[in-house]
Amino acid sequence: MAFVIISAIVLALAVFGLVVGLFGFASFDSVYQNEYAVSTYHMADTATLLVNGDHLDDYLAGDMAEEYERTRTNLDVYCNKISVSLLYVIQVDRGDYRSFVSIFNSVDNSVDNTSYTPWELGYERETTNDEYRKKYKALYEQESLYETVYRVKTKDGQNPHITTLVPVKNSSGNVVAILCMQRPIREIRDARNSYLYSIIISTAVLALLASVFAAGFVRYRLIAPIRKVSDEASRFARENTKGKALGNISGFAELSRLASSIDTMEADMTCYIENLTRVTAEKERIGTELNLATRIQAAMLPNIFPAFPERTEFDIYANMHPAKEVGGDFYDFFLVDRDHLCMVMADVSGKGVPAALFMMASRIIIANNAKMGKSPAQILADTNASICQNNREEMFVTVWLGILEISTGKLTAANAGHEYPAISKRGGGFELFKDKHGFVIGGLDGVKYSNYELELEHGDKVFVYTDGVAEAMNRLGELFGTDRMLGALNEAPEASPEQILNNVLRATNEFAKDTEQFDDLTMLCVEYKG
Amino acid sequence: MLNISKNISGDKAVFELEGRLDTNTAPQLEAELKAALGGVSELVLSLEKLDYISSAGLRILLSTQKIMTKQGAMKVTKVNAAVMEIFEVTGFADILTIE
Numbered sequence: 001m002a003f004v005i006i007s008a009i010v011l012a013l014a015v016f017g018l019v020v021g022l023f024g025f026a027s028f029d030s031v032y033q034n035e036y037a038v039s040t041y042h043m044a045d046t047a048t049l050l051v052n053g054d055h056l057d058d059y060l061a062g063d064m065a066e067e068y069e070r071t072r073t074n075l076d077v078y079c080n081k082i083s084v085s086l087l088y089v090i091q092v093d094r095g096d097y098r099s100f101v102s103i104f105n106s107v108d109n110s111v112d113n114t115s116y117t118p119w120e121l122g123y124e125r126e127t128t129n130d131e132y133r134k135k136y137k138a139l140y141e142q143e144s145l146y147e148t149v150y151r152v153k154t155k156d157g158q159n160p161h162i163t164t165l166v167p168v169k170n171s172s173g174n175v176v177a178i179l180c181m182q183r184p185i186r187e188i189r190d191a192r193n194s195y196l197y198s199i200i201i202s203t204a205v206l207a208l209l210a211s212v213f214a215a216g217f218v219r220y221r222l223i224a225p226i227r228k229v230s231d232e233a234s235r236f237a238r239e240n241t242k243g244k245a246l247g248n249i250s251g252f253a254e255l256s257r258l259a260s261s262i263d264t265m266e267a268d269m270t271c272y273i274e275n276l277t278r279v280t281a282e283k284e285r286i287g288t289e290l291n292l293a294t295r296i297q298a299a300m301l302p303n304i305f306p307a308f309p310e311r312t313e314f315d316i317y318a319n320m321h322p323a324k325e326v327g328g329d330f331y332d333f334f335l336v337d338r339d340h341l342c343m344v345m346a347d348v349s350g351k352g353v354p355a356a357l358f359m360m361a362s363r364i365i366i367a368n369n370a371k372m373g374k375s376p377a378q379i380l381a382d383t384n385a386s387i388c389q390n391n392r393e394e395m396f397v398t399v400w401l402g403i404l405e406i407s408t409g410k411l412t413a414a415n416a417g418h419e420y421p422a423i424s425k426r427g428g429g430f431e432l433f434k435d436k437h438g439f440v441i442g443g444l445d446g447v448k449y450s451n452y453e454l455e456l457e458h459g460d461k462v463f464v465y466t467d468g469v470a471e472a473m474n475r476l477g478e479l480f481g482t483d484r485m486l487g488a489l490n491e492a493p494e495a496s497p498e499q500i501l502n503n504v505l506r507a508t509n510e511f512a513k514d515t516e517q518f519d520d521l522t523m524l525c526v527e528y529k530g
Numbered sequence: 531m532l533n534i535s536k537n538i539s540g541d542k543a544v545f546e547l548e549g550r551l552d553t554n555t556a557p558q559l560e561a562e563l564k565a566a567l568g569g570v571s572e573l574v575l576s577l578e579k580l581d582y583i584s585s586a587g588l589r590i591l592l593s594t595q596k597i598m599t600k601q602g603a604m605k606v607t608k609v610n611a612a613v614m615e616i617f618e619v620t621g622f623a624d625i626l627t628i629e
Binding site for chain 2 (some may be wrong): 020022110328347349350351394395398403416417418419420438439440443447467471479519
């Protein structure tokens with residue numbers, strides 16, 4: 001980066017130097033040329049004092065030879081003294097200014113390494129150059145004080161020079177001749193070159209100094225702080241720990257702001273990472289606990305089958321598949337005494353940990369009531385009373401509870417807002433049994449329930465379940481429904497309770513294969529074999 | 531998904547529910563009801579377009595029913611067959627005022 005910046009500065013300086021040099025050179029050139037023209041004019045004007053304008057025609061006529069010679073000598077001396085290469089006086093034909101006659105002609109070939117031969121008095125010559133003719137005319141008609149002809153770039157090998165033309169007047173003020181002075185402009189060229197050299201050298205020196213200064217500046221004031229920031233940023237990316245604060249690392253507000261942004265970012269990020277670590281740890285802990293809770297819940301339900309291997313009068317099978325880690329469904333079965341098998345199927349409102357807690361409490365209360373030998377309706381009523389006492393969250397549980405008298409096959413049951421049981425009698429298919437319903441448990445205090453009785457015969461089966469079975473949903477949003485459930489039950493109504501549960505489970509899984517299991521799936525089936 | 535459109539004028543509030551009222555959507559209805567019920571003495575829940583109600587939804591109906599019993603009355607109207615079956619199975623048909 002430093003190299004790019006320094007190169008850019010040097011380039012900018014070079015361009016700047018070039019532009020300044022060119023403009024300076026142009027204005028220097030024009031001022032210098034003007035000044036040179038004016039000073040040459042003064043020299044030429046002074047020369048006219050040496051020439052007597054009243055006697056020019058006499059000189060041409062060959063008269064006043066002595067005065068002519070004196071004047072010529074004076075002009076020669078003057079020409080030599082002031083270092084001009086030519087000094088001549090001519091009388092121009094005023095008709096069309098196309099020719100002139102030479103009067104005086106002083107030559108100093110040593111001045112500019114020229115090889116002029118002086119014109120004789122009376123030498124006539126054509127003027128082919130229109131520029132000269134215009135200037136002659138302007139001077140004769142007194143339109144200007146003097147005229148200058150520049151020959152800066154000469155073609156014929158001559159050195160650059162200027163020719164200044166001034167009028168020679170007689171005593172009555174009329175222009176009678178023109179004095180021309182040719183002066184080398186070597187000085188202009190020399191001055192111009194030295195000016196150019198000084199510009200180039202000073203620009204180069206300045207550019208060098210500036211680049212050295214810029215290099216130092218860029219390196220110590222810009223690059224060093226930026227490198228500090230970038231080093232710190234990459235260290236942070238690597239280590240993810242808060243480092244020593246960069247603080248105020250530069251006099252430039254932008255760099256300081258960048259550094260303090262990095263400091264703030266590091267602080268925020270470290271804080272964020274700490275939070276994240278803590279939250280993740282917390283989440284892992286909760287996950288572990290939920291896992292444990294699931295295992296506790298599963299262990300609470302009777303889950304060793306066959307459950308009563310020594311009892312040949314009935315066969316029972318049940319299972320539960322919670323939708324979330326812990327569920328609100330539960331089943332239960334136990335022998336109240338040697339002749340009475342109590343079976344419970346229940347579903348707590350809601351899901352997850354709250355439902356599971358409520359389920360545990362409900363299960364214990366129901367079992368305790370049942371073991372006191374009460375009728376199903378009484379068990380439910382008493383359970384409802386217990387739960388309603390301390391149910392601020394207004395959770396409730398639907399319960400089907402049946403007690404089978406093993407010796408006679410008489411099933412006494414009561415239903416607290418739970419799904420209809422499905423019953424298969426005498427080897428026929430399963431049908432829903434629309435039993436009498438009471439209100440859910442935990443909803444309202446003082447609710448009464450009623451018992452109903454069924455006579456079970458050998459091979460009769462009762463299937464109870466939770467709404468997770470009937471309400472399993474497929475990708476299209478259709479519910480599994482009790483009709484499909486009965487269909488699954490009746491695939492093999494004569495099969496063992498375990499096989500029947502597997503059939504239903506397989507059917508619901510096939511139905512809802514692409515969707516997440518929405519609700520707990522809990523089922524229980526008992527076959528009377530007495 | 532559950533869409534709730536409510537119309538409260540004075541002490542009468544009408545809630546129309548559309549979609550599914552289950553574990554996921556019940557908290558939404560609970561919050562809306564909680565915010566609206568102050569000063570309401572007559573609450574009507576119109577369930578014509580309610581496709582499904584789960585036990586979590588029933589819990590909201592039960593707690594709302596309890597609140598409304600104290601400050602007025604709650605009616606459930608236009609109950610369709612699917613939801614009515616759930617009300618009957620769970621015994622809610624007996625405790626709700628269904629029209």
